[in-house]
Amino acid sequence: MSAVEPEVRNDHDALVASARAHLMRTYPDTDLAFVAGHGSWLVDTAGEEWLDLLSGISVTALGHAHPAVARAVADQAARLVHTSNLFLTAPAVELAGRLAGLAGFADGRVFFAQCGATANEAAIKLARRHGKQQHPDKVRIVTLSGGFHGRTLATLEATGQPAKHAPFAPLAGFVDTVPHDDPAALRAAVGADTCAVLLEVVQGEGGVRPLSPAMLAAAREACDTHGALLIADEVQTGVGRTGTWFAFQQTDVTPDVVTLAKALGNGLPIGACLAHGAAADVFRPGDHATTFGGNPVTAAAALAVLDTIEQEGILADVATRAAQLRMGLADVAARTGGAVREVRGSGLLLGVVLDAPIADDVVAHCRSERVIINAVAPDVLRLAPPLTLTAAEADRALDVLGRAIVAARADRTETA
Numbered sequence: 001m002s003a004v005e006p007e008v009r010n011d012h013d014a015l016v017a018s019a020r021a022h023l024m025r026t027y028p029d030t031d032l033a034f035v036a037g038h039g040s041w042l043v044d045t046a047g048e049e050w051l052d053l054l055s056g057i058s059v060t061a062l063g064h065a066h067p068a069v070a071r072a073v074a075d076q077a078a079r080l081v082h083t084s085n086l087f088l089t090a091p092a093v094e095l096a097g098r099l100a101g102l103a104g105f106a107d108g109r110v111f112f113a114q115c116g117a118t119a120n121e122a123a124i125k126l127a128r129r130h131g132k133q134q135h136p137d138k139v140r141i142v143t144l145s146g147g148f149h150g151r152t153l154a155t156l157e158a159t160g161q162p163a164k165h166a167p168f169a170p171l172a173g174f175v176d177t178v179p180h181d182d183p184a185a186l187r188a189a190v191g192a193d194t195c196a197v198l199l200e201v202v203q204g205e206g207g208v209r210p211l212s213p214a215m216l217a218a219a220r221e222a223c224d225t226h227g228a229l230l231i232a233d234e235v236q237t238g239v240g241r242t243g244t245w246f247a248f249q250q251t252d253v254t255p256d257v258v259t260l261a262k263a264l265g266n267g268l269p270i271g272a273c274l275a276h277g278a279a280a281d282v283f284r285p286g287d288h289a290t291t292f293g294g295n296p297v298t299a300a301a302a303l304a305v306l307d308t309i310e311q312e313g314i315l316a317d318v319a320t321r322a323a324q325l326r327m328g329l330a331d332v333a334a335r336t337g338g339a340v341r342e343v344r345g346s347g348l349l350l351g352v353v354l355d356a357p358i359a360d361d362v363v364a365h366c367r368s369e370r371v372i373i374n375a376v377a378p379d380v381l382r383l384a385p386p387l388t389l390t391a392a393e394a395d396r397a398l399d400v401l402g403r404a405i406v407a408a409r410a411d412r413t414e415t416a
């Protein structure tokens with residue numbers, strides 16, 4: 001049975017042609033279009049079902065078209081969609097309190113943004129304002145190589161991937177980037193003019209790479225020594241993806257500022273910059289603002305996400321499903337004589353490190369069986385399935401992925 005109307009199916013070619021004519025070419029060309037989704041599954045224009053192990057890049061953590069989120073959005077949209085931040089609305093206020101509580105920040109305060117980049121922009125501005133309260137030149141930030149923080153100009157500069165800077169250089173020059181696993185270099189880079197260290201506890205786009213405890217401890221210590229803020233970008237890891245509400249909760253380090261987006265609205269565009277301690281009290285009216293931030297529809301969606309995770313005990317499921325995937329991948333490694341070199345990451349953000357740069361080919365083989373994963377490096381696959389992935393869906397994923405890895409390896413041998 002298909003959820004797709006015949007007219008939509010018949011329009012596939014027109015849709016693709018129109019996209020090619022009218023959308024800017026910021027994203028890779030594709031002719032794959034979806035019209036519906038449910039749980040871990042997407043439905044394409046031909047009515048075929050695809051197993052989604054990417055969740056819209058770590059966004060639809062509760063799966064597609066989750067009824068609690070759909071209901072919250074519909075109810076709130078029917079009542080009140082927007083007021084601006086000149087006025088209060090209950091969903092945003094309630095959400096701010098809930099996020100502070102989940103982070104364990106008794107004096108926590110939240111600024112709502114629309115996405116990860118705008119949450120990080122807020123954090124960077126907050127840190128500069130905080131730094132300038134100490135000294136006018138205390139505005140530099142330290143970030144890590146391989147980090148990813150967004151595509152606005154400030155967050156692009158904070159993104160430790162020089163290839164992404166080149167087309168837009170020169171950038172403002174307020175960022176110092178150090179290797180992602182070099183505590184001594186980090187300590188040396190943080191100084192009197194540093195207002196913040198910005199890092200991901202598990203680097204997502206940079207190859208699903210957990211930071212070492214030594215690196216996190218060095219960051220905390222250097223910030224404390226120099227009066228800088230430690231900002232944890234939990235845009236990809238937050239809201240349960242790693243099995244705790246925030247990834248930092250599995251470490252010995254507590255950041256001053258945490259940024260969120262992606263899974264917070266299960267697909268509705270909402271981001272958050274959450275701070276506690278002195279950092280929570282930096283901004284004054286007029287320092288920072290955005291028209292849509294904390295919009296009641298997106299905030300209602302986020303509240304439904306938090307309620308569902310709590311009520312359905314989803315954090316505990318993350319560990320179970322992650323263990324199943326890791327065991328299956330260990331089996332693939334054994335069967336293929338080491339094609340899978342390592343599985344790294346945390347919870348249901350997994351990086352599958354291959355023994356050859358065949359990740360794109362593996363992705364293509366998976367797609368030929370209607371399973372969606374993506375590659376974050378030539379030799380690293382990312383799995384970020386819905387946190388609600390069932391055991392049977394995980395088995396299906398492992399089956400297809402195992403065969404795709406074998407096939408991609410064979411392709412490589414043939415062309416060698």
Ligand SMILES: Cc1ncc(COP(=O)(O)O)c(C=O)c1O
Binds near residue numbers: 120148
């Ligand atoms: C860790 C991290 N920070 C920030 C961003 C940027 O988020 P957005 O694309 O919502 O602006 C991303 C996006 O992938 C991310 O993974």
